[in-house]
Amino acid sequence: MIKILKYSFFDLIRSRWSLIYFSFYFLLAFVLLFLNNDISKAIITMMNVIIILGPLIGIVFGIMYYYNSSEFTELLLAQPIKRRSIFLGQFLGLAFSLSLSLVLGLGIPFIFYGLFRSEEILNFAALLWIGFILTFIFSGIAFYIALANQNRIKGFGMAILFWLFMAVIYDGVFLLLLVWFREYPLDNFALISSVLNPIDLSRIMILLKLDISSLMGYTGAVFKNFFASGSGLLASYLILLAWAFVPVLAIVLKAKRKDF
């Protein structure tokens, strides 16, 4: 697996798209920091961008990479190597190369600005961690969708729909339900449904870390109670990690039975 990962990674970091993705974060972070002059605000803005863009790029690149390399994958399948190693290697190569663009693209401007002299360094680390794990989750899901669909158009469509659902529709439905059932106590429902969507969960974790939950009213207080408690924080980290393992498991199971 490590061998496949290594070569996939080298292939991908040299691609034009990695450079474009890196430059995007790099420029955005520079502009935000030097126009705003406020590291904490820059982190919040970057969070809003990463939470939507990270999953989208993960999904789109995952699908494209899988379908693009499908003929080479056939050559690999004929080598003395387990199927699992091939697909996990390719997937990790992709997730790491995207994460590298993210870490360097954000890291360089923030370090230039003086991140190490500010108190926001832990918040910045949380931002990178969230970006990394979202990339990981969504590129994994893209790999699974591609494995499950021979038809490229269908695979691509499903992947985009999945992203749209998680990033946009989920919140809409969530909000509608809150309005419909406003007569009832909804704290726990709100908590559980936010925790089940990795994008929402990441957003909340960062908001709470930045301590601006007081802006969110009563529900914010409930959330803060939950997440600030040791077990709540642990639970949400575990759920995010579980989200990262679901696609890995799905890829392994799907690859085992598939005909190429």
Added chain:
Amino acid sequence: MIKIERLNKKFGKLEVLKDLSLEIRKGSINAILGPNGSGKTTLIKCLLGMVIPDNGSIKINGSEVKDQWKYRDEIDYMPQIANFPSNLKVKEIISMLKDIRNREARDAELIEYFELTPYLNKQLSYLSGGTKQKVNIVLAFMFDNPLLILDEPTNGLDPVALIKLKELIAKEIKLGKTILFTTHIIRLVEELAEDIVFLLEGKIYYQGPVSGLIDKHKELDLEHTIATIFSKHVKEEVS
């Protein structure tokens, strides 16, 4: 060398291989022929473990291949379409496969033979189709394994490279390797193959020496024989 017994494979409702049994002797040169969709590629992919048969058994050198992967270390495979990660260099793709197999290879010799040295530091996306196919050949032949499986090996080669490939295969034959190849080019069959495995609709229509098939149909040569079988088969399907 290879023993296949009662192999079945369906893709949805489409039955691609129907109760197919086949034995390939060690050291024999076999051309797998058949019209499009007769199951040639599926058969090869079953041997390599890329397609999982519904039932039946495949044994290579006496051991069952199902759910196994180490047996592939004894097989060289050349796929039909050569497409490689576009940002890797030629020498990197070669070292990648050497890394995976974790053993020495005769890549230097083959690179020289196919005159690929000027391309070693080029990225694969910049290569022409024919050059990619040459890289494909190097990757397939460099491990010097006793069993060679070639899927349409002559695709996209220029005449010079084609002659070189044929000479290379002829050398491998002399070394006593077992070779399986598919092709639509009858001359290649006549020049190289000893035996023919003729597939029709997922079953073996004929297996045996090239001359046997011609005699069976009382035709002049292999080309006419195959044309007769193809057209007869189409008529049956229409009626």
